[in-house]
Amino acid sequence: MLNRENGTTLSEGLIPQTLASAATTVVEALKINSISEKVRRGRPAVVKRRNIHSEQMADLANLYFRMADIPIRFWSKVEDWRRWEIDCFQMLNGDRFHVFPSGANAVCVEKLPGESVWDHMNRGTLNRRMLEAAGNEFRRAHQFWSDEFRGRWSHGDATTTNVIYDRKTDRARLIDFEIIHEKSLPTTARHADDLLVFLLDMVGIVASRQWLPFALCFLNAYADANVVAELRKQLALPSGLAWIWWGVRTNFSNPAKVKRRLANLRSAIAKLELHRAAPSSRARQSRRPSITCQAMSPGTPRANSRTLAIKERASAA
Secondary structure, three states: OOEOOOOOEHHHHHHHHHOHHHHHHHHHHOOOEEEEEEEEOOEEEEEEEEOOOHHHHHHHHHHHHHHOOOOEEEOOOHHHHHHHHHHHHHHHHOOOOOEEEEOOOEEEEEOOOOEEHHHHHHHOOOOHHHHHHHHHHHHHHOOOEEOOOOEEOOOOOOOHHHEEEEOOOOEEEEOOOOEEEOOOOOHHHHHHHHHHHHHHHHHOOOOHHHHHHHHHHHHHHHOOHHHHHHHHHHOOOOOOOHHHHHHHHOOOOOHHHHHHHHHHHHHHHOOOOOOOOOOOHHHHHHOOOOOOOOOOOOOOOOOOHHHHHHHHHHHHO
């Protein structure tokens, strides 16, 4: 395959230009829900409501995921999405915050204090404490048992927008459960994909001098050698139709820069020493973590901040 002077192949260089309009269409399809805020019983709350054509848009996005061999999917049926959204929020955040169905096609969650990692990253205030908190929260969340997977839980859309950091308690939480991994995907691969999605959000935005220290800080906090080893296998640019979703995940960053930074991370991962052993298979199936035994404080991002930014980058490409 022909290579250009900057180290990318010709197809890698053409993809952001030729598929920008298609990628913008995918981003538009992400607007399955509308988000509003209200006060309930004296506490701020966020209402997520399915739009009128949400099922058709979800089905269209899922068709693309299948064609591109991307192992995730949107919940297209409103009742299925509401069940999963409520169950996941309750499991991860139900110790202090409430979630409940609202009307025929909505979910209401109590608004969480703090800001998203995405907001911090774009404002230039992202630091290692936030990334350590995020890594710890992914590690904790990945220990929960899920009947849906018949194994340990995974997020499926673990972007920095969906990781909330509360500075007062130095605590992170996960939110927004629109997407789910394919059930056929092995547990380790699902967990590695969550870490990959989080890192891809950072790869084109953080400064060059911060990329590797920040990425390794996050992985060291997560501290599961098996998952990180699987992640290392996934640190490669895709081909074919998967390029569109890759553009969304990397915020349409320059492919040459992404390729170079991921290669550096692969090399650095090989030198990591992660001592925390993964739980045994027997322990994973017999012991289910409590959702009420830990005191935590979370946060909530601004509505649609990420979607708007991605759309702008897609248009610029």
